Amino acid sequence: MDGVDLRADDSSVERRDHDVIVVGAGFAGAVAARELRALGLRVLVLEARHRVGGRTWTDAFAGRSVELGGQFLSPGHELAMAALRRYGIGTTTGPTPTRAVVTTPDGPESHALAEFATRQGGLLERLFEGSRDYFPRPADPLFRADLVRRVDHLSLRDRLDRLGLTPAEEALVSGITAGQSGGSSARGALTGLAQWWALAGSTPEDWYAGQSLRPVEGMSALIGAILDESRATVCLNSPVHSIAQAGGRVRVTAGLGREHAAKAVVVALPVNVWKHVRFHPGLPEAHATATRQGVGVPHARKLWLHVRGLDDDVVVSGAEGDPFAALSSQGRVDDGQLLFGLNTLPALDIRDRASVELALKEVLPEASLVAYRAHDWGADPYSRGAWALRGPGQLLAQLPAIQQPHGRLAFATADIASGWVGFVEGAFESGARAAAQAARIAG
Numbered sequence: 001m002d003g004v005d006l007r008a009d010d011s012s013v014e015r016r017d018h019d020v021i022v023v024g025a026g027f028a029g030a031v032a033a034r035e036l037r038a039l040g041l042r043v044l045v046l047e048a049r050h051r052v053g054g055r056t057w058t059d060a061f062a063g064r065s066v067e068l069g070g071q072f073l074s075p076g077h078e079l080a081m082a083a084l085r086r087y088g089i090g091t092t093t094g095p096t097p098t099r100a101v102v103t104t105p106d107g108p109e110s111h112a113l114a115e116f117a118t119r120q121g122g123l124l125e126r127l128f129e130g131s132r133d134y135f136p137r138p139a140d141p142l143f144r145a146d147l148v149r150r151v152d153h154l155s156l157r158d159r160l161d162r163l164g165l166t167p168a169e170e171a172l173v174s175g176i177t178a179g180q181s182g183g184s185s186a187r188g189a190l191t192g193l194a195q196w197w198a199l200a201g202s203t204p205e206d207w208y209a210g211q212s213l214r215p216v217e218g219m220s221a222l223i224g225a226i227l228d229e230s231r232a233t234v235c236l237n238s239p240v241h242s243i244a245q246a247g248g249r250v251r252v253t254a255g256l257g258r259e260h261a262a263k264a265v266v267v268a269l270p271v272n273v274w275k276h277v278r279f280h281p282g283l284p285e286a287h288a289t290a291t292r293q294g295v296g297v298p299h300a301r302k303l304w305l306h307v308r309g310l311d312d313d314v315v316v317s318g319a320e321g322d323p324f325a326a327l328s329s330q331g332r333v334d335d336g337q338l339l340f341g342l343n344t345l346p347a348l349d350i351r352d353r354a355s356v357e358l359a360l361k362e363v364l365p366e367a368s369l370v371a372y373r374a375h376d377w378g379a380d381p382y383s384r385g386a387w388a389l390r391g392p393g394q395l396l397a398q399l400p401a402i403q404q405p406h407g408r409l410a411f412a413t414a415d416i417a418s419g420w421v422g423f424v425e426g427a428f429e430s431g432a433r434a435a436a437q438a439a440r441i442a443g
């Protein structure tokens with residue numbers, strides 16, 4: 001990162017008056033900063049953590065570069081793909097698993113991948129039946145608001161119950177519905193996951209392909225390139241406590257109490273975090289309700305496991321209530337291989353190695369744990385949840401009100417995107433929209 005003016009904190013920021021302050025240096029904030037710069041505005045970015053990237057986090061583990069947060073892009077993520085081309089960043093794919101492990105009441109069962117994909121894919125088609133009608137234009141989820149109104153109140157659990165699945169069928173699909181909801185299928189909305197399905201292309205093949213591409217050198221390379229182009233001043237270790245509007249300015253208080261002012265502010269924070277910042281005047285109803293309810297899913301922990309004794313490339317599909325909603329081979333290391341895992345069962349203590357190893361052996365008895373790394377996004381004070389998946393009723397209650405500015409504030413986060421809500425792609429969409437709004441406000 002050599003184009004951006006990166007500072008250890010906000011204490012050395014001389015100028016107190018900026019065109020626009022962007023609060024948060026995840027993808028939405030970075031894109032907003034870049035677009036504002038392109039419009040000729042002076043931008044200050046205030047970031048709470050010691051790093052940029054937010055819910056994406058490229059780090060090292062077992063001698064490899066790993067993603068502790070958002071990892072995959074899909075060919076259908078048009079804005080992210082365009083950015084990769086713009087910066088000359090290539091993509092890579094992980095190994096293709098040959099074996100799928102599913103959990104059953106009698107223990108883990110192995111299947112050939114093709115057979116598993118056919119069975120699970122068929123169940124996904126049943127789960128999302130009707131979504132082509134209520135989401136004929138998936139990036140514009142309210143295009144048929146009349147039809148969405150009939151289903152938006154349904155949770156994924158409601159939908160599963162209506163399908164009349166056998167226990168074996170439910171085990172095959174509930175790991176997805178519960179895992180993507182942050183632990184319980186009762187939390188996520190049918191329309192939340194159905195919109196992903198529709199955006200991906202409405203077929204099982206498209207659904208699986210949507211989780212395939214990674215930027216070479218990781219998400220950090222991509223966000224670094226965006227911030228370089230923004231040429232913004234980015235202050236790390238500068239958590240914002242309050243954002244107050246008065247007299248045609250916005251005053252932002254960060255870190256140890258330093259105050260910065262601007263004509264407009266882009267609030268590029270996760271929705272779940274808004275309630276921990278003091279806004280004056282207070283947030284509008286749609287924003288206040290969303291942050292009180294939360295849209296970033298709870299209990300989502302991502303793990304990287306270095307294992308031995310596992311000779312083939314596998315994917316594990318857990319059932320609702322299992323310690324691992326998913327596990328997936330991610331390549332060889334000298335004396336074994338790396339898996340990434342998704343845990344949404346609050347009862348699993350991810351700080352306890354013995355518990356993690358036990359959970360691993362429940363599904364892959366032949367594997368022994370060498371080391372692991374985990375991050376709990378629900379417990380992280382600067383995300384307070386993982387990816388966004390709207391709950392029942394939230395689509396109709398939130399859009400489009402939550403995308404509107406509040407006085408001199410514009411809001412940017414993947415959590416409130418129209419299209420790929422909950423994905424890096426949604427952060428691109430939202431960051432660009434908020435930049436245009438903030439530029440108008442700043443005049």
Ligand SMILES: Cc1cc2nc3c(=O)[nH]c(=O)nc-3n(C[C@H](O)[C@H](O)[C@H](O)COP(=O)(O)OP(=O)(O)OC[C@H]3O[C@@H](n4cnc5c(N)ncnc54)[C@H](O)[C@@H]3O)c2cc1C
Nearest residue numbers: 024026027028048054055070071072240413414422423424
């Ligand atoms: C485990 C996991 C797996 C995921 N997998 C994928 C995937 O495979 N593909 C995909 O596309 N997406 C995935 N996602 C989702 C994706 O990472 C997010 O949707 C996206 O990164 C959100 O970007 P954002 O800019 O909206 O928010 P964030 O990335 O959360 O950025 C917000 C920024 O605000 C900062 N901040 C918070 N509080 C303050 C404060 N008080 N003051 C100043 N700064 C503050 C944060 O530190 C952060 O940098 C995943 C997410 C997680 C957690």
